[in-house]
Amino acid sequence: MAAPLVEYLLRLGDNCLILSQRLSEWCGHGPVLEEDIALTNIALDLLGHARFWLSYAGEVEGAGRDEDKLAFLRDAGEFRNVLLVEQPNGDYAMTTARQFYFDTWHFHLLSALQQSTDSRIAAIAQKALKEVTYHLERSTDWIMRLGDGTEESHRRMQHAVDDLWMYTGELFEMDDIDAEMLRRGVGADLEALRPKWTEHLQKTFAKATLEVPPGKWMQRGGKRGVHTEKLGYLLAEMQFLQRAYPGAQW
Amino acid sequence: MYAQMVDAGPERVRPAGEMSPEEQHFQERIDAGIKIEPKDFMPEAYRKTLIRQISQHAHSEIVGQLPEGNWITRAPTLKRKAILLAKVQDEAGHGLYLYSAVETLGVTREQTIEDLLSGKAKYSSIFNYPTLTWADIGAIGWLVDGSAIINQIPICRCSYGPYARAMVRICKEETFHTRQGFDIMLALCRGTPEQKAMAQDALNRWWWPSLMMHGPADSDSKHSAQSMRWKVKLFSNDELRQKFVDQTVPQAEYLGLKIPDPELKWNPERGHYDFGRIDWDEFYNVIQGNGPCNRERLRARIEAHEQGAWVREAAAAYARKHAQKKAAA
Numbered sequence: 185m186a187a188p189l190v191e192y193l194l195r196l197g198d199n200c201l202i203l204s205q206r207l208s209e210w211c212g213h214g215p216v217l218e219e220d221i222a223l224t225n226i227a228l229d230l231l232g233h234a235r236f237w238l239s240y241a242g243e244v245e246g247a248g249r250d251e252d253k254l255a256f257l258r259d260a261g262e263f264r265n266v267l268l269v270e271q272p273n274g275d276y277a278m279t280t281a282r283q284f285y286f287d288t289w290h291f292h293l294l295s296a297l298q299q300s301t302d303s304r305i306a307a308i309a310q311k312a313l314k315e316v317t318y319h320l321e322r323s324t325d326w327i328m329r330l331g332d333g334t335e336e337s338h339r340r341m342q343h344a345v346d347d348l349w350m351y352t353g354e355l356f357e358m359d360d361i362d363a364e365m366l367r368r369g370v371g372a373d374l375e376a377l378r379p380k381w382t383e384h385l386q387k388t389f390a391k392a393t394l395e396v397p398p399g400k401w402m403q404r405g406g407k408r409g410v411h412t413e414k415l416g417y418l419l420a421e422m423q424f425l426q427r428a429y430p431g432a433q434w
Numbered sequence: 435m436y437a438q439m440v441d442a443g444p445e446r447v448r449p450a451g452e453m454s455p456e457e458q459h460f461q462e463r464i465d466a467g468i469k470i471e472p473k474d475f476m477p478e479a480y481r482k483t484l485i486r487q488i489s490q491h492a493h494s495e496i497v498g499q500l501p502e503g504n505w506i507t508r509a510p511t512l513k514r515k516a517i518l519l520a521k522v523q524d525e526a527g528h529g530l531y532l533y534s535a536v537e538t539l540g541v542t543r544e545q546t547i548e549d550l551l552s553g554k555a556k557y558s559s560i561f562n563y564p565t566l567t568w569a570d571i572g573a574i575g576w577l578v579d580g581s582a583i584i585n586q587i588p589i590c591r592c593s594y595g596p597y598a599r600a601m602v603r604i605c606k607e608e609t610f611h612t613r614q615g616f617d618i619m620l621a622l623c624r625g626t627p628e629q630k631a632m633a634q635d636a637l638n639r640w641w642w643p644s645l646m647m648h649g650p651a652d653s654d655s656k657h658s659a660q661s662m663r664w665k666v667k668l669f670s671n672d673e674l675r676q677k678f679v680d681q682t683v684p685q686a687e688y689l690g691l692k693i694p695d696p697e698l699k700w701n702p703e704r705g706h707y708d709f710g711r712i713d714w715d716e717f718y719n720v721i722q723g724n725g726p727c728n729r730e731r732l733r734a735r736i737e738a739h740e741q742g743a744w745v746r747e748a749a750a751a752y753a754r755k756h757a758q759k760k761a762a763a
C-alpha cells in the first residue's frame with residue numbers, strides 16, 4: 185500500500201472524479217434546460233476538485249504519475265472512491281439522493297479539512313468549499329421539491345433515498361489510513377461528521393415529508409478498492425482512449 | 435449557425451406602395467439602423483420570420499449538445515474533459531437565451547420546444563451526423579462553431595434588439611469554442627500517425643456537411659430578399675459559405691490536413707477559393723429527416739422531455755404549495 189497521505193488524497197480525488205463522471209452523463213439529457221446546466225456545472229466543479237487532489241497525490245507519490253495517469257491508467261481495484269458515488273444515475277430522484285447524501289458529507293468534510301496542518305489540503309478544501317456550499321443548497325432544495333412535490337415525485341424520492349441508504353455508512357468509516365491522517369492533523373475525523381450529517385438529513389427529510397431509512401447494515405469496500413459491478417463499466421468508458429492509444433498526447 | 439433557413443419567410447419583398455403607414459415607418463426605422471424592440475410595432479410576417487429563425491437557432495444549440503455530449507464521458511484527458519463540459523454547457527446556455535428571445539415575440543418556451551419535439555420545427559442539419567471518434571470533437575469545434583461564428587457575427591447587427599443582444603453574448607463564447615476545437619485538431623496532427631489519420635478522417639466526414647450548414651445556394655433561396663430588407667439576414671448563404679472556405683483552407687494547411695475536395699483551388703481573379711459542387715441531394719434529405727442521426731437525436735430530446743415531466747410537475751407543485759403557505763402566513 186502506498187504512503188497514507190497518497191491513499192488519503194486518492195480517496196478525496198476519486199470521489200470527486202467518479203461523481204463528476206456520473207453527473208456528466210446527464211449533459212444534454214436533463215429534465216429541464218436549467219437543470220442540465222446546473223448538473224454540468226457541478227460536474228465541472230467536482231472535476232476541478234478531482235484534478236487538484238489527484239495532482240497533489242501524484243506529486244506526493246513521486247512516481248511520475250500526473251492527474252491523467254492516475255485517472256486513466258488505474259484499474260478498478262486501485263480506485264479509492266466510496267461506493268455511493270459510482271452508483272448509476274437512475275432517474276432524477278436517484279441522482280438527487282446520491283448528490284444530497286454526498287454533498288452533505290462533502291460540505292462538512294471540507295469544512296474540517298480547512299483546518300488541516302497540510303497547507304495544500306487546507307487551501308484546496310477552502311476553495312472547493314465555496315462551490316460545495318452551493319451544491320448542498322441546491323441538492324437540499326431538490327430533496328424538498330421532489331419529496332414534497334407530487335405523489336409520484338414523493339414515491340420516487342422515497343424509493344431513491346431508501347435504495348442508496350446502504351452506501352452512506354462508508355462515508356463515516358474510520359480505517360487505519362483515516363486514523364493516521366487524523367493523528368497527524370492532516371485529515372478529518374469522519375466519525376465526528378456523522379452527527380452533523382444526520383442532523384441536516386433529518387431536518388431536510390422532515391420538511392420534504394420523507395422517512396429516514398431505518399437500515400443499519402451498510403455496504404463498504406470502496407475505500408479499499410473493493411467496488412460494485414458498476415465501476416468497471418464506468419472506467420471502461422472513461423479510460424477508453426488512453427487505453428487504446430497508449431502514450432499518445434491529446 | 436445555426437439558423438439554416440431553408441424556408442426563410444416571405445417570398446417577395448413588399449414594395450413601399452403596398453405598405454401601410456405603420457409598415458413604412460417600421461421599414462424606415464430599420465433602414466436608419468434603429469433596433470426593433472418587443473413592444474414596438476412589427477409586421478406579422480416579420481414577427482413570424484424571426485420566431486422561425488430564432489427558434490431554429492435555439493433548437494440547434496440544444497440538439498447540438500448531443501453529438502458532442504457523446505464524447506464527454508470519453509474525453510482523453512481531464513483537462514479536455516473540463517473544456518468540453520464547459521463548451522457543451524455554453525451551448526445549453528445559448529439555447530436558453532434564444533428561447534427567451536423567442537418569448538419576447540409572444541411564444542412560450544414550452545410551445546417552441548413542443549414544435550421541436552413534434553418535428554414541426556427544424557434545427558441545423560449538421561447535428562444529424564455522428565461523432566465517431568475524438569477527432570470529431572475537434573472538427574466540430576473548428577468547423578461547425580467556426581461556421582456558426584461566420585453566420586452569427588452579422589446577426590449581432592440584426593434589426594431585432596433581443597436577438598442581436600443575445601448574439602453578442604453567444605459570439606464571444608463561440609470564439610472560445612472554435613479555438614478549443616482547433617487546439618484538439620492541432621494536438622492530433624502533432625501526435626502519432628494514428629492520431630493524424632483520425633484528424634484527417636474527421637475532416638473528410640465533416641467538411642461537406644459544414645459547407646451545407648450555411649444553407650441552400652442563393653439561386654435556390656428565393657426567400658431571403660425580404661429578410662435582407664428587414665435586416666434579419668445581412669449576407670447571403672453563398673457569401674457566408676465563401677467566407678468560411680476562404681478562412682478555413684489556410685487553417686487546414688497549417689494543420690497539414692487535406693480538404694476532401696479535388697476542385698478546391700485559389701482563384702486569383704476572384705480573390706477567393708473555388709470549390710466543388712455540394713451534394714444538395716444529401717442536404718435536402720438530411721433536412722427532411724433522412725440523415726444518419728435525425729431519428730436518434732430527436733428521440734433523445736423527446737426522452738429527456740418525457741422522462742423529465744414528473745420532475746417539472748413536482749417543482750411546479752412544490753412552488754404552488756409554498757406560495758399558498760406564504761400567502762396564508
Ligand SMILES: [Fe+2]
Nearest residue numbers: 495524525528
Ligand atoms: Fe452555441
Ligand SMILES: [Fe+2]
Nearest residue numbers: 525579608611
Ligand atoms: Fe458553440
